[in-house]
Amino acid sequence: MEPATIYEREYPDDDDDPDFLIPAISEDTPHIPYKPLKRPMNDVVQRSLDYYELMSKRRTVRKFSTEPIPQEVLDNIVKTAGTAPSGAHTEPWTFVVVQDPSTKEAIRGIVEEEEEQNYARRMSRQWVTDLKPFATNHKKPYLSDAPALILVFRQMYSWRADGKKRMHYYNEISVAIAAGFLLAAIQYCGLVALTSTPLNCNARLRDLLSRPTNERLELLLPVGKPHEDTTVPDIKRKNLEEIMINV
Numbered sequence: 001m002e003p004a005t006i007y008e009r010e011y012p013d014d015d016d017d018p019d020f021l022i023p024a025i026s027e028d029t030p031h032i033p034y035k036p037l038k039r040p041m042n043d044v045v046q047r048s049l050d051y052y053e054l055m056s057k058r059r060t061v062r063k064f065s066t067e068p069i070p071q072e073v074l075d076n077i078v079k080t081a082g083t084a085p086s087g088a089h090t091e092p093w094t095f096v097v098v099q100d101p102s103t104k105e106a107i108r109g110i111v112e113e114e115e116e117q118n119y120a121r122r123m124s125r126q127w128v129t130d131l132k133p134f135a136t137n138h139k140k141p142y143l144s145d146a147p148a149l150i151l152v153f154r155q156m157y158s159w160r161a162d163g164k165k166r167m168h169y170y171n172e173i174s175v176a177i178a179a180g181f182l183l184a185a186i187q188y189c190g191l192v193a194l195t196s197t198p199l200n201c202n203a204r205l206r207d208l209l210s211r212p213t214n215e216r217l218e219l220l221l222p223v224g225k226p227h228e229d230t231t232v233p234d235i236k237r238k239n240l241e242e243i244m245i246n247v
């Protein structure tokens, strides 16, 4: 006889907790009619093209103007990110928006210190070589120049109102989707961003910004307008045939 397969559960149950099957969101949550935006299909076609054209102009920029961004814009782009879907509607994200010059300087100090070590010894030589076309190094003037830095934190779990630990299912992909919404909103409103992932900075930036230990820094996005001298590498994107398979 074949041995029985033993399945290991993802997110194991806390069987010792007498209330462990109470859902984090009320089981009585009403289901209401969904009111879709009604558009004729020729509009859908046009809008799909328009949106592609807008998004295809997005570029990562590494030199920023210091022109401030109205708070309302920052509120709206973060609200947009917060509309993203998430595993079991756990909304496992915190967006820390830094405009205070001395906090931006402190962030820059930490990132430059860590990046100096990253480039010198933590990253493989192949990695450093692959970054050469982007002309990046450990100096990050954009962290003080950009009018806002948005630090995207991923909540690995949280705490319910009743004090129980709340599991955040699929928190990594949920935060990645929200970050995509944020980048799309930044592009749509006419600003630019630098998608950056400062290696080894999580604990120091989390402490600086007084974020709790259930949160992990995923992205650091300087946001603003590009400096008038900004250049970008002339990279090519894969074409549709390379990225799409129709079955």
Ligand SMILES: Cc1cc2nc3c(=O)[nH]c(=O)nc-3n(C[C@H](O)[C@H](O)[C@H](O)COP(=O)(O)O)c2cc1C
Pocket (backbone or CB within 6 Å): 058, 059, 060, 061, 062, 134, 136, 194, 195, 196, 197, 198, 232, 235
């Ligand atoms: C997950 C991720 C991490 C990245 N990290 C960095 C980074 O630390 N520093 C940087 O200058 N660019 C970073 N980039 C930007 C990429 O280099 C850039 O997206 C890529 O070269 C394509 O250019 P484009 O964004 O202009 O299309 C990152 C992008 C992504 C998606």
